Amino acid sequence: MxxxxxxxxxxxxxxxxxxxxxxxxxxxxxxxxxxxxxxxxxxxxxxxxxxxxxxxxxxxxxxxxxxxxxxxxxxxxxxxxxxxxxxxxxxxxxxxxxxxxxxxxxxxxxxxxxxxxxxxxxxxxxxxxxxxxxxxxxxxxxxxxxxxxxxxLFGLGLLPGVNQSAYFLKQNKIEGPIFNNYDIGGYLIFHFFPKEKVFVDNRPEAYRVDFFEKIYKKSQSDLKSWEKLLQKYQFNIVFFSHRDYTSWGQNFLVNMIASKDFVPVFVDDYNIIFLRQNKKNDSLIKKNIKFLKKGLNW
Incomplete structure (x- = not known):
């Protein structure tokens, strides 16, 4: 044996x-x-x-x-x-x-x-x-x-609407770079690899301890660290599972909602997508922000 x-x-x-x-x-x-x-x-x-x-x-x-x-x-x-x-x-x-x-x-x-x-x-x-x-x-x-x-939750196949957030990016031909949280990494790899690369995925053994401690967590809990990371990688999309109950994840979502650089354009029972505020995304942001404000009762 x-x-x-x-x-x-x-x-x-x-x-x-x-x-x-x-x-x-x-x-x-x-x-x-x-x-x-x-x-x-x-x-x-x-x-x-x-x-x-x-x-x-x-x-x-x-x-x-x-x-x-x-x-x-x-x-x-x-x-x-x-x-x-x-x-x-x-x-x-x-x-x-x-x-x-x-x-x-x-x-x-x-x-x-x-x-x-x-x-x-x-x-x-x-x-x-x-x-x-x-x-x-x-x-x-x-x-x-x-x-x-x-x-x-009962029955065969996937949960209702679980692929809608990925379809949203595909249908609107939105390209990265993507910043995402730990829980949604495998989902993004399934839908977008090799065209798009993820920032992190749920294979903890594939990353250094320093990456999680000094980059991943810090960028979500500290605004200055996030700004440095954004400047380095120039993220166009923030794709986040809002079921992330970590303190840094919740803090990051609050900061993103208040951010002037990113605007939420899609949300469902599983994920929320933010697009960077620029000319390339301007028409898509205007198109979807009205729908979100109405749906979320802002």
């Missing part, structure tokens, strides 16, 4: 590369962060953090019951398996899937021992059916509510 692992373009570097995912990139990667850290940042509404905590709580209950009723069947191997994967998931949410993969079968085993290894009385069966019915109703109600609120 080790010999076959070495058969790759990067040799030993390719084998060891997966162990470098937690190194300091100069940029925080969401999937590498822990549950408490993300919860404190308010991500509990967009990530399944509560689901993880619920599964952990049920696991603890199942082991308490197992220890009380079926102590002789306690499996140290299964316990270590869910404990290790649980700690991995707690400290980096990218491990949620592997934790779930092991936790759910162990849960089934624990509850099977507790409730079905002995004869159940009619009274106990009544309680079981009552609790099962309650949880079934609760799950159906929550799933129905969740489906109604997020019905556009």
């Amino acid at each position: 080790i010999i076959f692992s070495l058969i790759n373009p990067h040799g030993i570097g390719g084998v060891l590369y997966p162990f470098q995912i937690f190194k300091n990139y100069g940029y925080l990667i969401v999937e590498n962060q822990g549950v408490i850290f993300l919860q404190n940042l308010g991500f509990d509404k967009t990530l399944p953090l509560s689901h993880f905590k619920l599964v952990v709580a049920v696991l603890v209950i199942s082991y308490i019951l197992s220890f009380i009723f079926e102590r002789q069947r306690f499996s140290l191997f299964y316990f270590l398996l869910v404990s290790i994967t649980g700690f991995m998931a707690f400290f980096a949410i990218r491990h949620f899937p592997i934790f779930a993969f092991f936790a759910l079968p162990v849960l089934a085993k624990n509850f099977n021992y507790n409730f079905f290894s002995r004869k159940i009385t009619k009274e106990e069966m009544t309680y079981i059916f009552f609790l099962a019915g309650f949880f079934l109703f609760w799950m159906v109600f929550n799933l129905s509510l969740n489906f109604y609120q997020k019905k556009s």
Whole structure:
């Protein structure tokens, strides 16, 4: 297995590369962060953090019951398996899937021992059916509510309108250079490579730590740094995912809205596009600024 692992373009570097995912990139990667850290940042509404905590709580209950009723069947191997994967998931949410993969079968085993290894009385069966019915109703109600609120997220293909911002640039034949934020880089590469180059994309390992710390973040949090960067690269387009919740990203958007150099010409549920105020873009800016002011109620 080790010999076959070495058969790759990067040799030993390719084998060891997966162990470098937690190194300091100069940029925080969401999937590498822990549950408490993300919860404190308010991500509990967009990530399944509560689901993880619920599964952990049920696991603890199942082991308490197992220890009380079926102590002789306690499996140290299964316990270590869910404990290790649980700690991995707690400290980096990218491990949620592997934790779930092991936790759910162990849960089934624990509850099977507790409730079905002995004869159940009619009274106990009544309680079981009552609790099962309650949880079934609760799950159906929550799933129905969740489906109604997020019905556009279900189905095959892409989210509605997700490509409209790229089509806007293509249809109006708008050319770069482009300044973009981290989250939208891959999207721009897909639509415009090799004709246009992105400023950054979501491959943190492809950039130096200094780039993120001294250029990327600083240009968004400090106006003077942005002006120097603008003078150097002469950006014609600022293409930004406004779902960027970083402090520097939000600060940059506020500065761009107030900027005299750039004007917003397109916005949707995902992205906002600013064009540089110049003769080349003048007609397009006038055409779209009226639409934006009306649509955004300025």
